[in-house]
């Protein structure tokens with residue numbers, strides 16, 4: 176693999192990077208904190224910096240880059256961007272994880288080294304509790320005087336081992352750990368407990384620490400503004416004393432996880448601890464000038480010092496770009512949205528998956544409300560938070576197993592697909608650990624894939640694309656790859672229960688996608704959400720972007736917490752608004768609640784209109 180000289184390296188796949196982005200990219204001696212507004216290209220910058228370090232040999236093999244994002248699909252998005260810009264061998268040295276995924280991976284690999292009495296059995300179960308879980312626990316254990324939110328926060332932050340003679344809350348936390356470990360055949364761990372276990376494991380184990388230092392000279396942190404105290408502490412425990420250089424990107428105005436323990440002073444902490452250089456980006460590549468102007472008006476409410484970014488995208492539509500749509504009834508609202516989206520798809524050629532419906536909470540309820548009207552206009556609504564088995568659709572799509580099997584199925588379902596062919600070949604090389612320079616082995620791999628694709632095409636040609644045939648087809652693809660090969664290659668599938676969760680979700684979603692579908696190719700599109708209108712909470716929309724965003728429910732009941740005295744809610748509002756490339760609309764329905772005057776005033780002063788729409 177040829178190495179590019181650093182001074183000759185050029186940005187990959189984009190025209191150019193702004194001077195500050197280049198400065199931050201070439202800074203490899205010191206940690207950097209890149210602070211910038213929505214759409215400034217922070218995630219893209221990380222992908223470019225990864226390409227720079229990998230292609231110039233500044234991060235030489237076998238050393239790797241560790242990238243940590245907040246959500247599974249953000250980690251996937253970043254890994255995909257790097258894969259598009261680098262050779263497969265280079266891209267494989269880019270480890271893109273979520274915080275939770277990385278911590279769990281370390282726990283599963285080094286579980287035997289976790290000190291007693293905290294060492295969990297290999298078949299521990301993962302629990303995803305909400306606040307009611309803690310309320311219930313405190314209630315039944317007569318600990319009602321302890322506030323559940325405070326308990327959850329402290330549980331996430333308290334260092335292990337817990338001190339026996341500790342305060343009341345520490346004693347309650349110790350009792351909680353005991354109760355989760357009580358039944359040895361059914362030990363239950365939450366991700367915050369896993370974080371604490373791994374922090375203890377690494378603190379106590381200099382060998383693991385050293386291995387981390389040697390493996391990862393470079394660490395990236397995406398959406399850094401929402402890092403929690405426990406996550407930051409884990410990073411400190413892992414990398415203190417190393418030469419690892421950190422690059423964090425984030426936007427203070429998009430901090431939406433304060434309720435979950437995000438550090439309010441995350442940026443200062445980073446600068447001080449890592450002696451980092453702070454660099455700002457000044458462009459907005461996502462949205463056009465008129466929309467950026469409205470965004471900036473809202474941004475100034477969050478931070479009076481915020482600087483107006485330079486908009487780089489073109490405006491593509493003439494009509495309204497931001498408005499509050501008012502409706503009398505839920506039926507009227509659902510009908511209008513369905514008809515409006517259907518018209519946009521038909522007449523303006525906007526793809527259904529490029530029009531997102533965002534909600535503050537309770538996406539399932541909104542899905543129930545909208546589904547009938549949407550289907551009567553031949554629109555499919557995809558609620559990405561819905562679970563298929565025990566995994567959400569959004570998470571499932573970020574899984575390696577999903578990516579590998581989907582590519583194979585696409586090869587079987589479409590006559591020609593060079594992109595999937597190359598990607599599948601590269602998957603096989605990786606899974607079978609074939610040396611790219613070994614021509615004989617490469618040819619054999621090629622022939623194996625060719626044979627399989629021919630067989631799969633024959634199978635699919637003779638098989639009705641129906642729900643009952645989904646599993647048979649999925650098994651065919653899985654058998655070709657081999658369960659044990661996947662489990663050996665990806666640490667997150669080592670435990671059978673983790674593998675099964677993803678595999679079962681894959682089969683269930685394939686079955687679902689085959690309902691009322693007349694071809695295998697169309698079912699795979701449905702599987703990926705192509706041609707469907709996504710519905711998600713603001714939290715799930717972080718880091719994503721859409722041609723048009725429709726925020727559903729700008730009323731005082733659907734968004735009761737949107738009050739001037741709760742700045743973090745305005746942050747959420749800002750995140751929702753800034754997902755739009757071209758237009759952002761808000762619905763207000765009298766059946767659902769009353770208007771929120773201060774936010775309406777903010778929007779209308781920024782340039783948005785308010786009216787009762789009709790088609």
Ligand SMILES: Nc1ncnc2c1ncn2[C@@H]1O[C@H](COP(=O)(O)OP(=O)(O)OP(=O)(O)O)[C@@H](O)[C@H]1O
Nearest residue numbers: 189190191192213214215216217218219460461718
């Ligand atoms: N240098 C560039 N040239 C052209 N397009 C770019 C460039 N940088 C980013 N983009 C595009 O701009 C959009 C926004 O980029 P990105 O998602 O990286 O922004 P971000 O700062 O991470 O946004 P947010 O904080 O809102 O999630 C993407 O579509 C990306 O492909």
